[in-house]
Amino acid sequence: YQGLAGRSTKEVLQLYAAHDQQMKFQRSSVVTQLHGAIKKRLKQDLKSLHSFALELSKDFQRQSKTCLYQVLAAVQGLQLQNEAMQMFQIKAFDLEQSLQEVTERYEKEKQKRKALHNSLIELRGNIRVHCRIRPLLPFDDAAGHSQDRQRNFSEKVAYAADDETVLVKCSRPGHASVNKTFQFERVYNDLESQDAVFADVAPLLTSLLDGYNVCIMAYGQTGSGKTYTMLGPQLEGNLAFAIEEESELGIIPRATEEVFRLISEKPPGSYWVEVSVVEVYNNEIFDLLAKDTCGKVFGVKRDVVTTREGKSDVPLLTHETVENVSEFLHLVNKGLQLRVTHPTLVHAHSSRSHLVVTLTITTVVFGDNFGTLWEDEQTSQRLNKEASFTFPQKMRDNKSTSSSRASSPVQLEATEKMKQVKTRLQLVDLAGSECVGLSGVTGAALRETSFINRSLSALADVLGAIAEQRAHVPYRNSKLTHLLQDSVGGDAKLLVMLCISPGQKYLTESMQSLGFGTRARQVQRGQVKKKNFPVPSKGK
Ligand code: ADP
Ligand code: MG
Secondary structure, X not given: OHHHHHHHHHHHHHHHHHHHHHHHHHHHHHHHHHXXXXXXXXXXXXXXXXXXXXXXXXXXXXXXXXXXXHHHHHHHHHHHHHHHHHHHHHHHHHHHHHHHHHHHHXXXXXXXXXXXXXXXXXXXXXXXXXXXXXXXXXXXXXXXXXXXXXXXXXXXXXXXXXXXXXXXXXOOOOOOOEEEEEEOOEEEOOOOOHHHHHHHHHHHHHXXXXXXXXXXXXXXXXOOOHHHHHOOOEOOOOOOEOOOOHHHOOHHHHHHHHHHHHHHOOOXXXXXXXXXXXXXXXXXXXXXXXXXXXXXXXXXXXXXXXXXXXXXXXXXXXXXXXXXXXXXXXXXXXXXXXXXXXXXXXXXXXXXXXXXEEEEEEEXXXXXXHHHHOOOHHHHHHHHHHOEOEEEHHHHHOOOOOEEOOOOEEEOOHHHOEEEEEEEEEEEEOOOOOOHHHHOOOHHHHHHHHHXXXXXXXXXXXXXXXXXXXXXXXXXXXXXXHHHHHHOXXXXXXXXXXXXXXXXXXXXXXXXXXXXXHHHXXXXXXXXXXXHOXXXXXXX
8 A cells, every 4th residue: 555655646746747747838829928928019119119219300300400400590680680780880880980080180171271261352352343333313313513415314323234343434525426345353233132242241250260360341423322222221211220120221230240159269268349430521530420418429539550560550439348239229320310411412312421330249168278269370370479368348248238448448467367359340421432523522521521621632642652562651641541540451351342323323423433453453463463472571
């Protein structure tokens, strides 16, 4: 049994082992199968994952590419903008620099302009003659004196041939008519306005503020348009002139307006204007702005003297400060009411006196700035010499209504020192230049006329002496020329406005006026000659 049991146990163990082997075998084949399946599945999954990942990365590449393009484009745009900005910055810098250069150049040019303007005015001649022919007027028809009734007195004989030539048809009974021409710097025909006349006068006022004295005078017989040209149309029966119609205003109010306009372009307070109005009647000077204790205006006799510096001066003459044109016009009109007139046969309101309106422009400069005001050397030196270290009372009071030149300047303390320079604009409405015979005057009026003739020939002598560059100019031969001394001759600018009546009736007088103008022009030729052939100038 034991053997049997042993054999059975062996058998059982063998069976177990076989069973184990069977089981093992069975198990391994399932695992292999499962493994295979899993492996297959895994492979499939991996494959699809791989293709998905591939797709994804491709998509990512595509998207990042477009993004990159966008970024690139943006960067490029930015770069362009940056460049443009830089260009703008450079441009702005350049502009800034050129603006600075232009400003500096402008300052230099401004100074050059002054010097050139003066050379231009000098080239045109410090003395120039313009001629204005007025229109025929109703009173030209009125019968004058009449040795020669068959001739048409109102026939027009004086014309402006062009804007530099006057043509006069001269006819004597029994002779063929002869045409005579006269040349002037400018000739105005009867249609030319007050505006046109003033346009040629205005450049002189620039010279005035550049430091030169200026004189503008109207010459011609009574009724030829002197007062119309200088002041404007006169009010009916009144010696004052009409200031309502601005377009009709003459040279005197327009020049004053221009002076104030030019001053308004300068630094405030550095300029001020005083006015005096005088009349030269029978070789006496009358102050038309002098007032009595009640403030009433009346003409006071004054004298003209030569100062130690060789300038002409009228002691105690009334100078009124004016700050605008209307103040000025009011003042001049007041003065005009006093003008002495005497009716002659030529024209009911013929003026028998010379009217001289003077604007004195004082320029105040503090200490060191003086040189910069007149960059052109000559003017600067000349004015430096003339400058005085005084300070008028009115500048301290800021405004005063009346003062006399003799009493106003007050010496300043050293700290307040300022220099002042005076330049003068003299505007002159001369008395009628007609001969005694034509006016038909006798007695007191004859005396007037002879004084007028003497003063006008003294004026002609002064211009003649300047023409010939004589060492002595006879300014003191008449009060008129003595009074005008500083604004006639030297580097002062003179404009003679010849006024001509166009009618046959006035032929003799017109020829006389044209002759005066022609002689005055020779002064200019003399000066031009002097420029071309330099001669040693006096006093240097
Ligand atoms: P004068 O002062 O030379 O004696 P006026 O100026 O008094 O002469 O002129 C005489 C007249 O002629 C005035 O009635 C004036 O209005 C007129 N008159 C002068 N010139 C002109 C002109 N250019 N246009 C129109 N009228 C003028
Ligand atoms: Mg007059």
